[in-house]
Amino acid sequence: MQPEIMLRLDQDIKYLQGVGPQRADILGKELNIKTVGDLLEYFPYKYVDRTHFYRICEITGNMPYVQIVGEILSFETDGTGRKTRLIAHFSDGTGVVDLVWFQGAKYISQTYDCHRRYVVFGKPTIFKGRFQIAHPEIEKAPDDAGQIRYDAHQQSLFSSEDMDVDDMLLNAHLLASNTSAQQGNAPSVLSSPSLRPAYNTSDVMKKRGMNSSVVAKLTAKLLQMLDQPLPETLPPYIVERYHFPSRDEAMRGIHYPQSAEQLRRVQSRLKFEELFYVQMNILRYKRNRTSNSNGIRFEHVGEAFNSFFYHYLPFPLTGAQKRVIKEIRKDMGSGKQMNRLLQGDVGSGKTLVALMCALIAKDNACQTCIMAPTEILAEQHLDTLRGMLGDMPVRVELLTGSVKGKKRQAVLEGLLDGSVDILVGTHAVIEDNVLFQHLGLAIIDEQHRFGVEQRAKMWKKNVVPPHVLVMTATPIPRTLAMTLYGDLDVSVIDELPPGRKPIVTQHCFDAHRKSLNMAIRKQIDLGRQVYVVYPLIKESEKLDLKNLEDGYEQIREFFPDCKVSKVHGQMKSAEKDAEMQRFANGETQILVATTVIEVGVNVPNASVMVIENAERFGLSQLHQLRGRVGRGAEQSFCILVTNYKISQETRKRIQIMVDSTDGFEIAEQDLKLRGPGDLEGTAQSGMAFDLKVANLARDGMVLQAARDLAQEVLDNDPEEQNPANAILWRRLQELRKSNVYWGAIS
Numbered sequence: 001m002q003p004e005i006m007l008r009l010d011q012d013i014k015y016l017q018g019v020g021p022q023r024a025d026i027l028g029k030e031l032n033i034k035t036v037g038d039l040l041e042y043f044p045y046k047y048v049d050r051t052h053f054y055r056i057c058e059i060t061g062n063m064p065y066v067q068i069v070g071e072i073l074s075f076e077t078d079g080t081g082r083k084t085r086l087i088a089h090f091s092d093g094t095g096v097v098d099l100v101w102f103q104g105a106k107y108i109s110q111t112y113d114c115h116r117r118y119v120v121f122g123k124p125t126i127f128k129g130r131f132q133i134a135h136p137e138i139e140k141a142p143d144d145a146g147q148i149r150y151d152a153h154q155q156s157l158f159s160s161e162d163m164d165v166d167d168m169l170l171n172a173h174l175l176a177s178n179t180s181a182q183q184g185n186a187p188s189v190l191s192s193p194s195l196r197p198a199y200n201t202s203d204v205m206k207k208r209g210m211n212s213s214v215v216a217k218l219t220a221k222l223l224q225m226l227d228q229p230l231p232e233t234l235p236p237y238i239v240e241r242y243h244f245p246s247r248d249e250a251m252r253g254i255h256y257p258q259s260a261e262q263l264r265r266v267q268s269r270l271k272f273e274e275l276f277y278v279q280m281n282i283l284r285y286k287r288n289r290t291s292n293s294n295g296i297r298f299e300h301v302g303e304a305f306n307s308f309f310y311h312y313l314p315f316p317l318t319g320a321q322k323r324v325i326k327e328i329r330k331d332m333g334s335g336k337q338m339n340r341l342l343q344g345d346v347g348s349g350k351t352l353v354a355l356m357c358a359l360i361a362k363d364n365a366c367q368t369c370i371m372a373p374t375e376i377l378a379e380q381h382l383d384t385l386r387g388m389l390g391d392m393p394v395r396v397e398l399l400t401g402s403v404k405g406k407k408r409q410a411v412l413e414g415l416l417d418g419s420v421d422i423l424v425g426t427h428a429v430i431e432d433n434v435l436f437q438h439l440g441l442a443i444i445d446e447q448h449r450f451g452v453e454q455r456a457k458m459w460k461k462n463v464v465p466p467h468v469l470v471m472t473a474t475p476i477p478r479t480l481a482m483t484l485y486g487d488l489d490v491s492v493i494d495e496l497p498p499g500r501k502p503i504v505t506q507h508c509f510d511a512h513r514k515s516l517n518m519a520i521r522k523q524i525d526l527g528r529q530v531y532v533v534y535p536l537i538k539e540s541e542k543l544d545l546k547n548l549e550d551g552y553e554q555i556r557e558f559f560p561d562c563k564v565s566k567v568h569g570q571m572k573s574a575e576k577d578a579e580m581q582r583f584a585n586g587e588t589q590i591l592v593a594t595t596v597i598e599v600g601v602n603v604p605n606a607s608v609m610v611i612e613n614a615e616r617f618g619l620s621q622l623h624q625l626r627g628r629v630g631r632g633a634e635q636s637f638c639i640l641v642t643n644y645k646i647s648q649e650t651r652k653r654i655q656i657m658v659d660s661t662d663g664f665e666i667a668e669q670d671l672k673l674r675g676p677g678d679l680e681g682t683a684q685s686g687m688a689f690d691l692k693v694a695n696l697a698r699d700g701m702v703l704q705a706a707r708d709l710a711q712e713v714l715d716n717d718p719e720e721q722n723p724a725n726a727i728l729w730r731r732l733q734e735l736r737k738s739n740v741y742w743g744a745i746s
């Protein structure tokens, strides 16, 4: 007879013992935990060794956590009204710490008694010369507390607040191998496991008393109630091939690992599994798309392309440009829809590639649409394209939010009657009322500003979907590209046009501004132009503006004979453009700006990029900004200005910029330093990056293995009929239903 299943994974979380409607509400709102299964998949973010105890006399000021055992000597209340604190003087015979509560004084003093033994866990701080632990975790000491282990070297275990598994493994010899707890039995909170889970909780949750240890109690309860082994989610042949622990062991072990060794094993399975299913989804989608979606076949290269190539090309193409154009041409001639990502560092000449592809489209009676992230950039593209095309009979038009009335009407009509060959614009081009006669190629510049959705909207602008070329100057680390753009083919321009000198990058402290200004003066005297960029934080535009205004005044003072332009986000677009234009024409020597100039703007005579408060920029952003100079043949400079007080991490980041001009390397380093969640582009990309266990910055090898396996499975079982894979297709289906971000890909 089947034993009764006490808890089902799809059950509402409120029915889990210890939850109830109120907590269920909070869990749902704060952590999106709605079912028992959701809680099961809410993994700890770190683990804390709870087998070791400190003596109070060993406590120092900079420990992230301590666990002590002792008794409360006495209670004391301090302050009045809302500022009342409850203090418990706690001692283990080697010293005294104060346990402090700012809330819940009544509950605490009723629950805990003097002269009984408790285990206390928390972060020690120093307040008025005394050690205290605010809002500690406190529990009755187990009966065998007499055998508590004090370990002489344990401090190294707590070396870092966000110690992760790798650090832990280094310390593995220090970990107690307490494996007596029975597999599958939920451990009592204090006794068995050596590593206790710590869960992220929100501020709202903490205020309502739902801290990490409350969540831990819930997961412990949950695992205890699940008396049936959790069903396997990978086919047995895969589990065997990689010697993975079972799904059941993995899911229990990730919450309550019995040892550091087990934790490592279950984590590696879960990481692999997570990435494997993401890759299955992407690769399957890619396969289905390429086999289903026919594209417009661009049969030939004709008059427009050739005439441009032989008579108008302003300079010989670089080898990389030639190669990339060939790749794209082949794609567009294949009869299948192209979906290609073109990566090329700032200044590598992507615009020219875009233009030549558009000319191929024209030769095949098709229109091209080029979408840029900002109006300035769209307008600059328009000028560049018109400039390069000269008197060729190719009609290029602009469509942005500022193109209105009759002008707009004319553009829209030209698109419909087919007389407009190339449309350049912003988001405005994907609006529903923008209709083309025969759109054959959609080029999206600086993809990281656009979401997958916008890409998809482009497809719908023609009966047969147009070819799509996504261009980005933010080099994307390989691991990220495999996940973010795993469904795209990739071309890379890995060569800069000849004659460019590498930009010299220097770190300059505020205090040395005088010599910085003198260096700028020298460049201006040589006839060059200078950018000075201020950071922009959306939350406090006023402050930003003040920074910029102050900087502007200082520059005016120091360079009274120079003309200075000023551009920021709060100016009207026409004003902004006029100022930019003055700088681009060489009427002004210095341009003081916020990051509005970040992408695309091209002023070859500018040779100095000064970035103020450089610590407030991401590496990719710094790299983008730096790419604004070094576009002519002159030696260019990028100066990163900070004050003396910067963090170790900032120092590292600035050093990376000083050492490298390679966008790919910088992107890799950025990913390592900041993690994928913060990386520019991921948030807006339409795919929330909520990988639960895997980390794209660190798990590149696992990702590659997972992708290879996914490809293998798809190749070996194209009809999806092999019974050995049945589990897998079912699981994929399940995941697609529950994961928003996978839905976004297709």
Ligand code: ADP
Pocket: 315, 316, 317, 318, 321, 344, 345, 346, 347, 348, 349, 350, 351, 352, 473, 497, 498, 600, 602, 604, 631
């Ligand atoms: P990005 O890839 O950043 O968009 P651009 O297309 O703006 O780069 O090109 C940067 C600069 O390099 C432009 O001034 C462009 O005219 C120039 N350029 C592009 N291709 C070549 C080439 N093959 N030889 C010389 N200069 C080139």
Ligand code: MG
Pocket: 350, 351, 445, 473, 600
């Ligand atoms: Mg560009």
